[in-house]
Amino acid sequence: MTISPPAPPSTPTPGPDAPPVAVPDAPPATGAPAPRRTVAGRGFGGIGSDRARVDGPAKVTGTAPYAYEQEVENPAYLFGVTSAIAVGRIVDIDTTQAERVPGVLLVLTHRNAPRLRTKLMGELVVLQSDRVRHRGEYIGAVVAQTPEAAREAAALVRVRYDDEGGDVDFHADHPAATVPKRGAAGNPREEKGDVEAGLAGAAHLVDATYTTATEFHSPMEPHPITALWHPRPGLDPRARRLTIYEADQGPIATQLILAPMLGLLPNQIKIHSPFVGGAFGGKGMPHAHVMLVVLAAKLLAGRPVKFALTRQQMFATVGYRPPTAQRLRLAADADGRLTAVVHESVSPTAKLATFVEQAVGITRVMYATPNRRTEQRVVPLDIAPGTFMRAPGEFSGAFALETAMDELAVATGLDPIELRRRNEPDVDPDTGKPWSTRNLLACLDTGADRFGWEVRTGRPGERRDGEWLLGMGVAAASFPASHALSTWARITFAGGRYVVELQASDLGTGAWTILPQIAADALEVPVDLVDARIGSTGLPVAMIAGGSMGTYTWGNSIIAAARAFRRKHGPLPADGATARAQGRLPSGARQFARHSFGAHFAEVAVSEVTGEVRVRRMLGVFACGRIVNPRTARSQFVGGMTMGLSAALHEAGHRDPRTGHVVNHDLAGYHIAAHADVLDLDADWVEEFDPYVSPTGAKGIGEVGIVGVPAAIGNAIYDATGRRVRDLPFTPDKLVG
Amino acid sequence: MATPAAPLPPRPAHPGAAGRVETVPVRLRVDGVDRELDLDPRVSVLDALRDRLGVTSVKKGCDHGQCGACTVLADGRRILSCLALAASYDGAEVTTSAGLGAPDRLGDLQEAFVARDALQCGYCTPGQICSAEGMLAEARAGMPSHVSPDVRDVDSPVELTDDEIRERMSGNLCRCGAYVNIVAAIGDVARARS
Amino acid sequence: MRPFVYERATDVADALDRAGDGAVFLAGGTNLVDHLRLGVRSAERLVDITRIGLDEVEELPGGGLRVGALVRNSDLAAHPALRRGFPVVAQALLAGASGQLRNMATTGGNLLQRTRCVYFQDVTMPCTKRDPGSGCSALEGYAAGNAIFETSPRCMAVHPSDLCVALVALDAVVRTTGPAGDREIPMTELYRRAEDGPETDTHLVPGELITHVDLPPLAPGTRSAYRKVRERASYAFALVSVAAALDVVDGRVRDARLGFGGVCHRPFRARRAEEALVGGPADAAAFAAAIDAELAHARPGRDNAAKVPILRNTALAVLAGLADEGARS
Structure with missing residues (x-):
């Protein structure tokens, strides 16, 4: 194939202009065997080998335990109460009827919810006041002995609002459109050359507006969470422990964000996410329901509280790809060579939390042009926050750019492949x-x-x-x-097998299967002797599975750990031998x-x-x-x-x-x-x-x-x-x- | 029906103002094991399996009959367990993907799914497999589909082309996009079984 | 979901005995359980009628069929007599839902399927159909799915069924039993227009139970077909659909039946088009004129205007296909 x-x-x-680069896999000084580049066929079943998914048998029989399916003792079930208005104030929230439903253990509202220590992440600041910031926001929750009772009671919570309306309608010429702060998603605006001259002198011009829709990750597994606050053994706040089972793209985000908001140290929160039923960016960061369940569980310490969003709720509070309206101008000479490119995009963002669908980035790297202007703007609205969804920015921008290129091919009479060939850049048009x-x-x-x-x-x-x-x-x-992050991996030899450990996550991507392949090559052992342990805090800190960075970032640290392991323990390690190391960006990489x-x-x-x-x-x-x-x-x-x-x-x-x-x-x-x-x-x-x-x-x-x-x-x-x-x-x- | 339906209590009074729930006895044979439950009648077969019996080889994806993740075989026919009230299925024989094989002795469909890499996150997979099992039986029985060449032709056996498999499996969504491999895996099994 | 008492009826008489007093019949559950869970519907008691029989398809003298109300959609679609004699019905069934849902859903239940209007299904939004007098959220809201025929500011919803479109076109008859005895109701008279009060979909009375659906025979040589247009190749509700039966003799239309789905509060019978067709030539110009006579009465809104050309093209293609099929045989 x-x-x-x-x-x-x-x-x-x-x-x-590039400086000489170090070959990243040069043999280490100790003289231990070095991995070579061409590894397939060396007999280890390592990189390049066709390997069946190791979690396949568990998944096809339905026996791989996802977060909701983790066994906990005597769980209670939560159901969220959500706002029916976009913006305003809760004047009254009547929980009387809800509390009367048999089996109800707790009705949580902003009146009785535990206070958060910080507002580190606006999206997670739930039940802290009477304010409503978007429709569908959690304004309460019911916890009951059964899921049926919790849901029934949640529907009986009566809310009166002071409805302030809200600005919810996105359109490209919205007067509030603004260039976002740098850092929200790369550089929002850049210009090089003389764009006006490039446009004016063009033989062909494509000038069109393209729109993309609001899209939802819609993983088949609705975001699940079980949270358990362990009963406090004493008064020392450092003795508190919170255990969370959730589906995430790596536990580090939830751990590091929740800890300060709850007044805990990160190591007081344990997070397990062994199997993830699809994510696509939507499970990269914790969303509001995580805090909702954690706050409810805090009032029911000792009792695990479970919740899985309904499919309807999945369209309200766990993010989406914001829509875009993009104007693209491609100017070309008679031969189809681009003389100017202007790409302007506008998309909505939530007032509650800024997320920018940065659509113009791809235009800076795809084609050579002497003159270019790109600009990203956002319209802050009273809607739920968006988040990264598979190829955030690039997906939206490529629709406009690559359609416009096709229009230019029509205009110039060139085959679309030939048009791209003529505009192939020798160096990165963005950075040079x-x-x-x-x-x-x-x-x-x-x-x-x-x-x-x-x-x-x-x-x-x-x-x-x-x-x-x-x-x-x-x-x-x-x-x-x-x-994004230089992170860690640990390799341990026990019982005749090697275990690779890091906080990686398999979203269906194959991490369970391929991380041992990378380790097998680096250790020079058959892949069937290597297991992976991923998806949990307590393991070496790793980059989340996001931004297409997982495999190579994890691979960096696994190879580093394998080398450290061989340096330390040689080819015949003792039982229990272990080593950990940090993976780094290959030297010289930043020159490219x-x-x-x-x-x-x-x-x-x-x-x-x-x-x-x-x-x-x-x-x-x-x-x-x-x-x-x-x-x-x-x-x-x-x-x-x-x-x-x-x-x-x-x-x-x-x-x-x-x-x-x-x-x-x-x-x-x-x-x-x-x-x-x-x-x-x-x-x-x-x-x-x-x-x-x-x-x-x-x-x-x-x-x-x-x-x-x-x-x-x-x-x-x-x-x-x-x-x-x-x-x-x-x-x-x-x-x- | 695998086991006789339990006799129901005489017609009870309406639920009281406080919403007291009258439970009903429900017997299910799940993956070959007889289970007896006393259930709130609102409980679906899906929730009975997952939340009451700890049978998690069936998945909840939408809870409204729109994704197929909860597909099980009930008395041999594929159904959506989220829209099936457990009380109404009293006495049924329910098969989940765990009833079609085990990790160390996979069933033929399961084996084919692994061989073809017909899964990624794996969450829709047990439903796909139960659905495929039911679908193959339907095709054997001569049931037509939306893409069958002529519904009036009641005599020709169903030929499970890729188009037929796709149409018949369309009630099982897969967001990871394993469809092409799922169709290949099912095709392998359909050919091997015939 | 509000709590309810579950009861299981043993036969039709027992089901009727248990009816009334806030009881709702449970058959396949594919729509009812969905709506109970959403809070769109509630019941004091759920009377399970899945074990009362009514699950046979009977061939009537003269070529008609009597379909038990509890015959599952998949079994009906696979029934040889239906496939041979009423392909439009089999195709409509097979175009609907999914294999799993067709294994659960019943004939009678399908007749009582409720609208997929997004506001009807969302209990936090006003909807007169769900909550009489509360108003229609679709008027000023998301309206792409709205009706184009018999529109009313009271309700913009469309009937979601495929099967019913075929049954309306074929003049099927619904047989019921209930507190006032047995009734026979033509499918074309079962449903209410939005203007008649959208809070109730049908003219059935409380406690009335559908027992059968009768399919009267079609004239020999009649061709029939169902075509559904949807935004996904399968497992999606209709954008529009067309059920048609055409009897052509010597190049002229002797009988024509035309039903449209996805366009009206009720499964729509295109009588104006039928009248224009009957007696006329079976050619494209006559078909177009007939369909246009019907579409002249369409009243699309700001978001659903595309339903008109899609329906026009689809109806034309279906009629042309049937005429062609007849000519070739």
Whole structure:
């Protein structure tokens, strides 16, 4: 399945200004055996080996215990009470009826909730006052002996509000639109060259506005939590212990944020998250329900309190991808070379907590242009906070950029791949640094070959199958290989087996399976002798599974720990031998622009009768460094592409214009792709090794798979019908009449 | 029905003003084991399994019949346990994915799911597998689907093309996007069993 | 969910005996349990009728079918007599919900399925259908799913069923039993218009139990089909749908039945189009004129105007397909 591109360099050629770089996996001074780059086939089943998911048997039999399923003694069940207004004050909250329901243990409101010590994270400041900040916010909770009683009682809590209305309606020309503070999501505004001159002198100009919809992560597992405050053994506050079972992308965020807010030290909070039923960014940070349950459990110390959000609540308080309205101007000379690029995006943010869907970032790295201006603005509204969702920013921006590139291809008469070839940058247009690896053109060429791109005529309406018009589209993708935290791993030898321990998390990504592969290579032992322990505090602190950073960041620390282990204990360690080490960014890495790349090809059929769109075929070809496990990697690429297809065809949360809540707040109203929507879909990659991201050679794969998919599909729709749809999703109403 | 339905008590009075709950006896045979419960009649088969019996090889995804994660076989037919009141299923034989195999002796569908990497987070997976089991039985029995070439043709056996599998499995959502591998895994089993 | 008492009826007489006094019949539960959990509905008592029989499909003399109210959707869709004689019904059933839901949902229950309007399902928002007199949130709110036929400011909701669209088109008859004895109600008269008061969907009286649905025979040579347009390829409610039966003799339409789904408070029978079709030529121009005669009465709102061209195209395609099929045989 892995194929070689037309000889792209497997290691980067440093640019003329780049300093010499240290080879990151040079043999350590002790002379212990050093891992080599080419490791597949060395017999360890390590990096590059096709390994079946080790958690597969437990998952297919339903016996892998997720957070809600962790056994606790005598649990009580919570159900949340949520606000019916957007902004205002709770005048009265009558809990009398709720308290009378048999089995009710506690009705929690702002009147009796424990006070928080700090307001570190606004989203978690729940039940601390009579203020309501968005509709659907938790304003109370009922805890009862059974889930049925808790829910029944929660519906009986009577609330009177002083309703102050609120500003909940997002539109691109909202007067409150403002450039966010730097740091909210990268640099919100940048300009280089002379944009006006570049626009004025252009032979071709694309100037269009694109919109993306409010999208929800919608993992199949609704956010669950069980919280238990252990009875205090004495008066010493340092003796308090809080245990939490939740589904998260790494326990460190919840631990470090909750501790100061609760007046605890981090090590007083234990968090377990062994199996996670999907996350996609939505379980990266704790959300309001975590604090709600923790506060309720505090009043019921000694009793575990359980809650799993309802699907409807999943559309209210656990984040979403904010919509965008983006104006893109692409100016090009007669040969299709970009003379100016202007990308302006505006999206809503919550007044309660700023999250910026930074859509313009991708435009700074994709194509060469002498003149460029990009600007991100936000409109603060009285709505629930958004959060990062798979390829935050890049997903939204790529829809605009890669659709506009297709429009430019039409305008110039160039093949869309050729247009991209002509605008391929030698160095990162954003930073001017050389690329660590960039094989976008290899992805495009390989994909074109495999997909049969030559069938495309570029003349809409020519290919059909009965009432179905057929078309092909392409789009490019990229996602940065960031470095957030230098974190730790520990390796222990016990009972003849090696255990790799760190606070990593497997969201379905394959971490359980691939972390032992990385360790096996570094330790030079068969992978079946290596186990992983992840998903819990108390293990070495690690980066969360987010930003496509997990595998290579964890890999860095695992390789470092393995080397430390061999240095310390040699090839024949004693039982109980252990070593830990911190993984670091490879030396010299900062001299390079580091990104994953990819190309998406789509063939669609659009019904002339109904406007329904079927994606008949899709192929993604990626350049993401070394692929650690082709089996799980392919699943992750295909998963990203499937989610992109879903966003292209179906996904849109609709807010009520008066209250700002999402009205289609369930899986019958908010459609995600079903089996029948996903036909022939495959992923492939080009051979690559990127030493400047990690000694594993890997770059991130979790997010690049979704970037650009809606553009590829939309471009195929144009190729089929001649109709350019610039607003996601591509529902029948936009393609009929 | 696997076991006879328990006789019900005579018609009780309406619930009192305080909302006192009249429980009902419910017998279920779950993955081959007889279980007896005394349940609030509001309890679904799903919650009876997960919260009362500790049977967590069935998952709650939406609680409203919109995702398929809670699919079980009830007397051999695939149903959504979230919309099934346990009281109404008194006497039923309920099979979850744990009843179709164990980690050290996987059933054929389970084996195929692992082999094809037809799962990622794994949360929808037990429901997919129970649904596939039920679906294969429906196809064997000749039940048509939305994509069957001609519903009037009642004589030809169902040919489980990929399109047929997709349509028949569309009640099981997977957000990780394992669909292509799930269809491949089910196709493998359909061919192997025929 | 409000507490209720659970009772299990042993037969039809027992079910009727247990009716009244805040009792609600429980059949497949796919819609009722959903709504009980949301708080959209409540019951003092739930009378489980799943074990009272009524689960047979009977072939009537002359080619009709009598379908028991408790026949599951999947069993009905698989029934050979239905598939051969009434493909539009089988297709409508198979276009609805999912395999699991069809295994649970019953024929009678499907008739009583309630709207998917987002405001009806959200007890924190006003909705006259759920809470009489409280007003319609959809008027000023999210309105893409709203009705385009027989619209009323009292309620903008649409009926969600696929099966009912086919049954309305075929002049199916609902047989009931209840406190006032047995009744036969044509499907076309079972449902209320929004203007008649949206708080109740049907003209059934409290305690009345659907026992059967009768499908009268279609003239030999009649072709029928159901087509559903939705925003997902499967497992989605209709954006619009069309149920049609067409009897063409010598190039002219002898009989035409046309039902539309997703467009009206009730399963919609397109009688104006049918009148225009009957006696006319079975060609595209005549079909278009007939459909346009019906669509002239559509009143789309600001967010659902696309339903008109989608419905027009789909109805045309279905009629053309049936005429073509008839011509080829």
